[in-house]
Amino acid sequence: MSYPDTRLFIDGRWLDGGSGRTIDVTDPATGAVIGKVCVATESQLEQAAAAAQAAFAGWADASVLDRSGVLRRAATALRARAAETAAILTREQGKPLVEARAEVDGAADIFDWFAEEARRTYGQVVPARDPAVRQTAIREPIGPVAAFTPWNFPVSQAARKIGAALAAGCTMVLKPAEETPASTAVLAQVLDEAGLPAGVLNLVYGVPSEISSHLIAHAAIRKISFTGSVPVGKQLAALAGLHMKPATMELGGHAPVLVFADSDVQSVAGLMVRSKFRNAGQVCVSPTRFLIEETVIDTFRDAFVAQARALKVGHGLEEGSDMGPLVSERRLEAVDALIADARDRGAKVELGGRRIGNAGNFYEPTVLSGLDRGMRVMNEEPFGPLALLIPFKTTDEALTEANRLPFGLASYAFTGSAATKATVERQLQAGMVSINHLGLALPETPFGGIKDSGYGTEGGSEAIGAYLTTKFITERHA
Ligand code: NAD
Numbered sequence: 001m002s003y004p005d006t007r008l009f010i011d012g013r014w015l016d017g018g019s020g021r022t023i024d025v026t027d028p029a030t031g032a033v034i035g036k037v038c039v040a041t042e043s044q045l046e047q048a049a050a051a052a053q054a055a056f057a058g059w060a061d062a063s064v065l066d067r068s069g070v071l072r073r074a075a076t077a078l079r080a081r082a083a084e085t086a087a088i089l090t091r092e093q094g095k096p097l098v099e100a101r102a103e104v105d106g107a108a109d110i111f112d113w114f115a116e117e118a119r120r121t122y123g124q125v126v127p128a129r130d131p132a133v134r135q136t137a138i139r140e141p142i143g144p145v146a147a148f149t150p151w152n153f154p155v156s157q158a159a160r161k162i163g164a165a166l167a168a169g170c171t172m173v174l175k176p177a178e179e180t181p182a183s184t185a186v187l188a189q190v191l192d193e194a195g196l197p198a199g200v201l202n203l204v205y206g207v208p209s210e211i212s213s214h215l216i217a218h219a220a221i222r223k224i225s226f227t228g229s230v231p232v233g234k235q236l237a238a239l240a241g242l243h244m245k246p247a248t249m250e251l252g253g254h255a256p257v258l259v260f261a262d263s264d265v266q267s268v269a270g271l272m273v274r275s276k277f278r279n280a281g282q283v284c285v286s287p288t289r290f291l292i293e294e295t296v297i298d299t300f301r302d303a304f305v306a307q308a309r310a311l312k313v314g315h316g317l318e319e320g321s322d323m324g325p326l327v328s329e330r331r332l333e334a335v336d337a338l339i340a341d342a343r344d345r346g347a348k349v350e351l352g353g354r355r356i357g358n359a360g361n362f363y364e365p366t367v368l369s370g371l372d373r374g375m376r377v378m379n380e381e382p383f384g385p386l387a388l389l390i391p392f393k394t395t396d397e398a399l400t401e402a403n404r405l406p407f408g409l410a411s412y413a414f415t416g417s418a419a420t421k422a423t424v425e426r427q428l429q430a431g432m433v434s435i436n437h438l439g440l441a442l443p444e445t446p447f448g449g450i451k452d453s454g455y456g457t458e459g460g461s462e463a464i465g466a467y468l469t470t471k472f473i474t475e476r477h478a
Helices: 042-061 064-080 082-093 099-118 156-168 181-193 208-217 230-242 265-276 294-309 329-344 394-402 416-429 462-468
Strands: 007-010 013-015 024-026 033-038 124-126 133-141 143-148 172-175 201-203 221-225 247-250 255-259 287-293 349-350 366-368 386-392 408-414 432-435 468-476
Touching: 007 042, 007 181, 013 181, 024 432, 033 082, 033 124, 033 181, 033 294, 042 133, 042 172, 042 208, 042 265, 064 082, 064 156, 064 181, 082 099, 082 181, 099 181, 099 201, 099 462, 124 255, 143 156, 143 208, 156 172, 156 181, 156 221, 156 247, 156 462, 172 208, 181 201, 208 230, 221 230, 230 349, 255 394, 265 287, 265 294, 287 294, 287 394, 294 386, 329 386, 386 394, 394 416, 408 416, 416 432, 462 468
Parallel strands: 143 172, 143 221, 172 201, 221 247, 255 287, 255 408, 287 386, 366 386, 408 432
Antiparallel strands: 007 013, 007 201, 024 033, 124 133, 133 468, 349 366
């Protein structure tokens, strides 16, 4: 299957990098170079920001029906190209084709959701003290946006930002991840085909830190949105603050899963194996710290390990692969170093713990027990196929461990008790709590974290608000 090279998309045109520089794109399952992505020069970043600025007035003033129509047609076009886009995504990112297909279909659903939200940016009429005065609060698009999206969900993470911003009437310069450039570029292609005016969406690639420092400081840019790691998010949020620009930050997590003895432990273990090893664990809401009530930990471990052992690890394009490779050698080394640290400090490897082969970035589904809080893996986001099993005796003890880390993105709990549900719902410090099933990341539900996991929400009815400002108008009639 051929893999397309990726060019820049600036002011409605697909361009090579001004200096002719490119970055290689590799297939993480083989290590082979499969294509390249163009690198934007500084003057092309200027052109992209200028295009976003020039297109802003027209797009902000366009009828909501026109904006909605573009997103809707793009969603339809994306569904028509879903099989081809999923294959591109698997080639560059590694995830199994079935997961890639679900991501692309999900991105089309996100566009459809924001096509509807475009029609609902309601304002308010505020009762006035003086009957001759009329007070209104209206919502206006904030302006051109600089957005940065990662390689783990290159289609759906970009769709969230593009969908909300375009629905609100904003324009955007997007820097997708250089590891996975081509699948994100399909979004620009379908929007272009759907009639998006030139300059409303621009795509640039290159050296991430150079692009972000240039765009965040740029006078044309009014809003920043970033998805990625906590350290980079903190740097970008600081830079945004320096330039008085609001930011949405969707950062890392270290999700706790509380499994109580009164849950159906066997079926929870099965559900959690599917969730843990999805996208080889490279998911910000991936369940990581499995806090298991002591009396059922052996049952949970045996069921979890048996099902994780049965997973077929292989090339994402191969029929029957349950888990693909990690996205890069850097991630492989990072996961391996965390496991080595835990092992050196006395953790027990219940399953896996090693790289598979020496071609491609495959790593065994790994389960560790015998952990203590001093181990790196108990504190740093593994972002890999790694489950940590930790026993607890009381609900308080489980909640204390769950809330111990500075992260606060996703959390999960499984229990048959209404009282326990009520306690954990209230006391888990996280932006999202999923109880007795997996129910996160739908277009219509809020998605975001607290504490070091960031701020702002990228789903649901609140998401479009990140791209709107409030203007208060008071008017005397007579
Ligand atoms: P990284 O921090 O180098 O990169 C993460 C992402 O941020 C990449 O897409 C990269 O292009 C981008 N990036 C990095 N520096 C940037 C900068 N200065 N300006 C703008 N963008 C920048 O790390 P990595 O090795 O690629 O991934 C490691 C960690 O990143 C993971 O452990 C995980 O915590 C985090 N991550 C989180 C998400 C998420 O969905 N929240 C997604 C991908 C990676």
